[in-house]
Amino acid sequence: MLSTLRLLDFRCFPTLDLQVPPGGAVLTGDNAQGKTSILEAICLLVRLHSPRTHRMATLARFGSGGFGIAGDPWQSERQVRHSREGLFLKADDEARASQSSYLEDGGLIVWMGNEDLDLVRGPGEGRRRYLDFIGSQLSTDYRRSASRYRQALRAKNLLLKQARPRDAELLAYEEILVEHGTVVMRLRAQLVADLSPLAATAQRDISGKDEPLTLHYLPASGPDLRESMLQARERETRLRQAVVGPHRDELDLRVHGMPASQFASEGQQRTLALSLKLAQGQLLTLRRGAPPIYLLDDIFGELDPSRRNALMHHLPANAQKWITTTHLDWLEETPELRELVRYRLDSGHVKDIPI
Numbered sequence: 179m180l181s182t183l184r185l186l187d188f189r190c191f192p193t194l195d196l197q198v199p200p201g202g203a204v205l206t207g208d209n210a211q212g213k214t215s216i217l218e219a220i221c222l223l224v225r226l227h228s229p230r231t232h233r234m235a236t237l238a239r240f241g242s243g244g245f246g247i248a249g250d251p252w253q254s255e256r257q258v259r260h261s262r263e264g265l266f267l268k269a270d271d272e273a274r275a276s277q278s279s280y281l282e283d284g285g286l287i288v289w290m291g292n293e294d295l296d297l298v299r300g301p302g303e304g305r306r307r308y309l310d311f312i313g314s315q316l317s318t319d320y321r322r323s324a325s326r327y328r329q330a331l332r333a334k335n336l337l338l339k340q341a342r343p344r345d346a347e348l349l350a351y352e353e354i355l356v357e358h359g360t361v362v363m364r365l366r367a368q369l370v371a372d373l374s375p376l377a378a379t380a381q382r383d384i385s386g387k388d389e390p391l392t393l394h395y396l397p398a399s400g401p402d403l404r405e406s407m408l409q410a411r412e413r414e415t416r417l418r419q420a421v422v423g424p425h426r427d428e429l430d431l432r433v434h435g436m437p438a439s440q441f442a443s444e445g446q447q448r449t450l451a452l453s454l455k456l457a458q459g460q461l462l463t464l465r466r467g468a469p470p471i472y473l474l475d476d477i478f479g480e481l482d483p484s485r486r487n488a489l490m491h492h493l494p495a496n497a498q499k500w501i502t503t504t505h506l507d508w509l510e511e512t513p514e515l516r517e518l519v520r521y522r523l524d525s526g527h528v529k530d531i532p533i
């Protein structure tokens with residue numbers, strides 16, 4: 179958890195200095211006042227990841243040359259600075275040379291937002307990102323192999339775009355893809371097996387019905403990735419892109435044995451999206467023995483009271499929660515959150531609201 183957060187030239191904030199109690203805070207205000215940007219800054223500080231962009235440069239306040247975020251997640255003083263010279267990372271007064279070394283002892287995050295519905299309805303890429311975000315928080319091997327796989331895939335796809343890709347070069351990249359893709363496949367299979375019962379329990383509790391949810395990992399290759407690549411060589415050359423491997427894996431979601439994207443009702447799909455994120459939080463807590471920080475972006479106002487209460491019941495009481503909302507009326511009906519500190523945001527300025 180975090181007790182202080184400081185921003186410099188981050189999104190709409192020239193500067194910001196927030197003190198937050200262990201329970202967390204509710205951030206309220208009209209649209210476009212900077213609420214989500216604060217959650218985004220926390221996600222970057224803890225995991226070097228923004229759910230909204232892959233390009234760090236877009237996070238710097240317009241007209242500034244870079245941004246800074248500082249805070250103390252889990253009592254470790256951390257700093258993330260980005261400028262034209264690149265990314266500068268520090269933990270406990272020590273510079274960290276790489277993202278990997280910064281993340282090694284980094285904290286844990288669950289991000290929940292309205293866009294989570296895309297996990298159920300959207301393309302497979304969102305479900306792969308969901309698995310990667312959890313896997314990368316739990317395992318250095320996952321993080322390293324997913325990153326090396328991505329780099330080698332980009333290089334192989336560039337080669338395949340050429341008129342006559344050289345076999346030796348293709349084979350060299352495929353060696354890397356096989357080595358790291360096999361690690362990612364093994365860890366994803368384990369991850370899905372661990373998440374499945376947790377998500378099923380959350381689905382049952384939030385819906386209040388017997389709504390059996392199952393998660394299955396569907397790899398986009400046979401068990402032997404090298405063999406699958408060999409078999410796909412002619413097709414890949416024709417299509418000029420890599421078509422087998424973890425970048426095409428699927429996470430199959432079923433309710434009552436039927437594909438959720440096609441057969442589940444909108445309400446069931448919304449519950450399922452919540453269940454996936456709650457399962458993530460539970461798994462992180464189980465594996466690390468301490469709960470993650472929950473960043474809840476504008477979801478409470480949209481939930482009916484029974485789903486809201488079921489969601490609250492599932493969030494660990496001792497976890498820090500950062501909640502954004504445009505209106506506070508629902509808060510009075512949610513006893514667990516009534517005591518949280520409240521801040522009102524107005525064009526990048528923050529005011530305390532008495533409870």
Ligand SMILES: Nc1ncnc2c1ncn2[C@@H]1O[C@H](COP(=O)(O)OP(=O)(O)OP(=O)(O)O)[C@@H](O)[C@H]1O
Nearest residue numbers: 189190209210211212213214215236237238239240
């Ligand atoms: N790099 C940037 N520099 C300056 N301002 C930015 C930058 N990126 C985004 N903004 C602006 O920051 C403001 C706050 O955005 P943010 O998404 O945090 O608002 P919000 O309060 O969460 O809104 P909503 O309730 O609509 O989700 C917006 O006006 C946005 O246009």
